[in-house]
C-alpha cells in the first residue's frame with residue numbers, strides 16, 4: 001500500500017458515507033488527502049514523491065481510525081487533526097473555536113485594497129476572533145499595525161493565544177475578552193474593524209449538517225433572524241473608527257435580513273473571485289447616523 005492507494009481508499013469510504021464538506025475542503029478526495037498527508041506528516045512540496053511513499057500497517061490503522069470518526073461521528077477533519085489553514089497560514093484548532101473558512105482571506109491577501117492604503121493602517125480590531133486566524137493573517141499583511149483580537153469566549157481566547165504564540169505575534173496582537181465593543185476603552189480608534197461574528201439564523205441552525213454541531217454554538221447562533229450580533233456591532237462601530245476607517249463584516253446568509261432591517265444603510269457588498277459572499281463594507285460616515 002502506498003500513499004496514493006490509501007488516499008483513494010479513504011476517499012471512497014468518504015464518498016459512500018454522504019458526508020458534508022465545508023470545513024477546509026469541498027470534496028472527498030481533498031478531504032482524504034488532507035487526512036493522510038497530515039497524519040503521516042508528509043510534505044506538500046513534492047506531491048508525486050509523497051504519493052509513492054510506502055504506508056506501514058500502523059500508519060494505515062491510524063488514518064483508518066480517524067476516517068472512521070469522520071464518518072461515524074461526523075467530526076470535521078480540522079478537529080481530528082487539530083489543524084486548519086487560512087490565508088496561507090496554518091493554525092491550531094479544536095472544538096473551542098470555529099474552523100476557519102471565511103472569504104475574508106481574499107480581502108486580507110489584497111490588503112483590503114482599494115478600500116485602505118496599507119501604509120496607513122496602524123490599528124485594527126477583529127471582533128469574534130475565535131482561533132485568531134483573521135487577526136493573525138491581518139497582522140502579517142499590515143506589519144506596522146497593532147491588532148486587538150476580541151472574543152467573549154475565554155475558551156476561544158485560549159486557542160487564539162496558542163496561535164498568536166505559534167506565529168510569534170504576541171508583541172502586536174492583544175487578546176481582549178469582551179462582548180464586542182463593550183469592554184474596549186472608549187478612546188480606542190481603529191483604521192479597520194473586521195468581524196466574522198455569529199450570524200446563523202434559527203432555520204439554518206435547525207437544519208445544518210451534523211459536522212457543524214461539533215462547533216461551538218457561541219460561534220454560530222445569532223437569534224431567530226441571525227442578526228443579534230450584527231446589530232450590536234453596527235450600533236457601536238462608528239465611535240471606534242478613525243475618520244477614514246472602515247468596518248468589514250461577514251453576515252453570510254443573513255444578508256437579505258440585514259438589508260431589510262437597515263433599508264437606509266449604504267452597504268457595499270464585496271465580491272470574491274475565489275467564491276463566497278455576504279460580506280459588507282461600511283465607512284465611519286455611513287455608520288454615524290445610526
Ligand SMILES: C[S@@+](CC[C@H](N)C(=O)[O-])C[C@H]1O[C@@H](n2cnc3c(N)ncnc32)[C@H](O)[C@@H]1O
Pocket residue numbers: 097098099100101102127128129130131132133134150151152153156178179180196197198199218219220229
Ligand atoms: C463565526 S465565529 C468566527 C471565528 C473566527 N473569527 C473565524 O473567522 O474563524 C464567531 C466568534 O465570535 C465570538 N462571539 C460570539 N458572541 C460574541 C460577543 N458577543 N462578543 C465577542 N465575541 C463573540 C464566538 O465566540 C466566536 O469565536
